[in-house]
Amino acid sequence: MNHxxxxxxxxxxxxxxxxxxxxxxxxxxxxxxxxxxxxVTHQIIGTEAAFTDDSGFPLRPESVYPSLxxxxxxxxxxxxxxxxxxxxxxxxxxxxxxxSERPIASVCTGSLLLGHAGxxxxxxxxxxxxALLELRPFCREVVLERIVDEGRVVTAGxxxxxxxxxxxxxxxxWGAEARKTIATQMExxxx
Amino acid sequence: MNHxxxxxxxxxxxxxxxxxxxxxxxxxxxxxxxxxxxxVTHQIIGTEAAFTDDSGFPLRPESVYPSLxxxxxxxxxxxxxxxxxxxxxxxxxxxxxxxSERPIASVCTGSLLLGHAGxxxxxxxxxxxxALLELRPFCREVVLERIVDEGRVVTAGxxxxxxxxxxxxxxxxWGAEARKTIATQMExxxx
Numbered sequence: 001m002n003h004x005x006x007x008x009x010x011x012x013x014x015x016x017x018x019x020x021x022x023x024x025x026x027x028x029x030x031x032x033x034x035x036x037x038x039x040v041t042h043q044i045i046g047t048e049a050a051f052t053d054d055s056g057f058p059l060r061p062e063s064v065y066p067s068l069x070x071x072x073x074x075x076x077x078x079x080x081x082x083x084x085x086x087x088x089x090x091x092x093x094x095x096x097x098x099x100s101e102r103p104i105a106s107v108c109t110g111s112l113l114l115g116h117a118g119x120x121x122x123x124x125x126x127x128x129x130x131a132l133l134e135l136r137p138f139c140r141e142v143v144l145e146r147i148v149d150e151g152r153v154v155t156a157g158x159x160x161x162x163x164x165x166x167x168x169x170x171x172x173x174w175g176a177e178a179r180k181t182i183a184t185q186m187e188x189x190x191x
Numbered sequence: 192m193n194h195x196x197x198x199x200x201x202x203x204x205x206x207x208x209x210x211x212x213x214x215x216x217x218x219x220x221x222x223x224x225x226x227x228x229x230x231v232t233h234q235i236i237g238t239e240a241a242f243t244d245d246s247g248f249p250l251r252p253e254s255v256y257p258s259l260x261x262x263x264x265x266x267x268x269x270x271x272x273x274x275x276x277x278x279x280x281x282x283x284x285x286x287x288x289x290x291s292e293r294p295i296a297s298v299c300t301g302s303l304l305l306g307h308a309g310x311x312x313x314x315x316x317x318x319x320x321x322a323l324l325e326l327r328p329f330c331r332e333v334v335l336e337r338i339v340d341e342g343r344v345v346t347a348g349x350x351x352x353x354x355x356x357x358x359x360x361x362x363x364x365w366g367a368e369a370r371k372t373i374a375t376q377m378e379x380x381x382x
Contacts, residue, residue: 019217019377022248026210026350029246044248055220057213057235060249129378146378158378159217163351186210187320187337187349189381 004173005072005103008042011110012061014051015081020107020162024075027166030182037174043071047091054080065090068098073169077162078108078128086116095119105154105169107162111135114153123150128158164190195364196263196294199233202301203252205242206272211298211353215266218357221373228365234262238282245271256281259289264360268353269299269319277307286310296345296360298353302326305344314341319349355381 010025021044031040046061053059068074076095085091095117098104106114111127114120115138125139126132126148135142146161147154147168154172156165167188171179201216212235222231237252244250259265267286276282286308289295297305302318305311306329316330317323317339326333337352338345338359345363347356358379362370 017217018213022209022213025246025248026208029248033246042246055216055224055233056253057216057220058251058253060251062247062249158376160354160377160379160381163354185349186351188351190351 004037004040006039006041007071008040008073008075009045009066009068009071010042010075011046011077012044012051012059013047013079013081013085015054015079015084016059016077017079017108017159018053018055018057018059019159020077020079020110021075023160023162024077024105024107024156024166024169026186027163027170027182028075030185031170031174031178034182034185036170036178036181047085065094068094072102073173074098074102074104075165076104076106076110076113078106078110078112078158082109082112086112092116100152103152103154105156105165107156107165108158109134111155112138114155115139119153120155123153124148125150125153125155126157127155130158163188195228195231197230197232198262199231199264199266200236200257200259200262201233201266202237202268203235203242203250204238204270204272204276206245206270206275207250207268208270208299208350209244209246209248209250210350211268211270211301212266214351214353215268215296215298215347215357215360217377218354218361218373219266221376222361222365222369225373225376227361227369227372238276256285259285263293264364265289265293265295266356267295267297267301267304269297269301269303269349273300273303277303283307291343294343294345296347296356298347298356299349300325302346303329305346306330310344311346314344315339316341316344316346317348318346321349354379
């Protein structure tokens with residue numbers, strides 16, 4: 001078990017896959033609501049003030065391009081919007097500014113964004129099964145798994161693996177018992 | 192396979208469990224985005240213009256207390272906010288106005304709302320495992336299952352069963368092949 005992060009940021013952007021975000025959010029937010037670790041806070045951060053996911057779901061993040069200094073763990077979901085962001089120098093520099101010390105995690109094609117910002121260099125990583133080839137230039141090895149834990153950097157596979165990632169991070173930083181408590185409340189039955 | 196609904200409404204309200212909503216939304220929204228049935232539309236409808244889920248996630252539905260005449264299928268998620276809504280006569284009458292012809296589905300404690308509005312009378316139903324006793328007065332039989340399909344009314348269990356419900360509704364109205372296509376894209380591995 002690692003030293004647990006206290007201030008979690010979850011990224012949202014235009015054309016995000018909302019379940020990528022909410023699937024990992026649900027496990028992590030319960031650290032506070034279920035009193036597993038009442039000191040944990042989270043914030044939905046975004047690249048714009050108001051936008052929609054890939055199917056018209058209205059989203060308004062709590063902050064826009066905040067200073068990343070305020071957070072200890074960053075979660076990056078995927079979606080069609082990752083293609084535009086990967087080509088956006090402002091976004092890529094901002095994400096690069098996360099640095100190489102603090103933990104960062106992605107779901108689905110969110111790993112492409114981690115790749116663009118240099119966070120996957122020399123590492124194994126995964127993504128949605130249709131985007132494996134796209135991920136190749138950014139990392140040492142692309143693998144088809146639901147969770148690839150390289151220590152500081154954890155990448156997850158497509159969409160539903162967001163739920164696995166949330167619970168994986170709970171176990172990694174808060175322990176197996178915390179994971180079990182939260183998974184039971186979620187009626188999670190994956191592995 | 193039943194005659195498929197075309198206009199889907201997904202309810203949001205203060206202190207909703209966001210994954211209840213987004214878990215079922217992800218399967219259903221893909222009917223259009225993946226061109227399985229391009230005529231299907233959906234709308235996030237709400238009881239207020241702006242509010243948060245149970246952990247501060249900002250939500251702004253596309254319409255507030257819309258006429259339910261505009262929809263063919265209604266999805267009701269759960270969350271701590273169901274307790275206040277169940278005691279709100281305006282809400283209960285509005286939900287009762289859905290009538291007894293069109294399909295309606297719930298996730299988690301959303302079934303308590305269906306119960307308050309009389310939609311579970313004489314039926315088997317389920318809810319989150321901690322709320323089974325609360326559901327008892329509203330239905331013929333409470334069962335601990337992930338999906339309880341009573342024909343027009345389908346109830347699902349806690350939180351993660353939202354994903355099962357979305358795919359169950361896809362199979363029920365659009366067929367097993369549609370379900371398989373969408374589940375594969377979601378990298379869903381539940382039963």
